Amino acid sequence: MNNKTLIIAGLVFAIIIGVLAVFFASGDPDGLESTALVIKGEKTLFGPLSVNPGVTEGANGGFSYSAPLPDYSMGEKFGHLGQIVAMLAGIIIAFVLVIGVSKVVRKISEKRKPN
Template sequence: MSGNSNMKFLYAGIAIALLLSILAPFLASPDPDGLESAAGGVIEESKMSELEEMEPAVSSPMPDYAIEGMGKSGEIMAIAIGTIAVLAISFGLGKVFNKKA
């Protein structure tokens, strides 16, 4: 692959990732995910309630993949910001570890 086609592939991947981040709040299931569902089947309900009521060790800047008070647009923004952050961190780490000696 040439450098130009690599860049087109990269841009297409970024566009697809951002499109998915925009569509995710509308496509996501309101039912608990597999991990929550599996934990509910293994852990007693009283213990599960205790765990859910506990304060987290570190608070999330955007809990439940949303920005509070913004509704669906807050969910879209939170997921898009997270997607962009992961892409930027990955790009930065790639630059750091791709240094030629």
């Protein structure tokens, strides 16, 4: 498999996984969130949630940032379609970001060392 095929296959694989994630990924809290819930007494170590968790307010003294596509979605209005678009955007942004940063890094180093 040549590089080009591998890159296309890899992106297709990423997109398939990403789209499947929209429909099949678990909504259960992750390990850190679960720990936070256990510490707050809203979940037992081995059990499900006992109450509906609220938004965690914590130590950071008010710093807040609103991401454009929170929770990998475009909001309730766009539903699954919005989630798929968000996921595709993320995959493409990750791909382009790595290429962009790598090229910039290489360019800078080539300027420093002309050989």
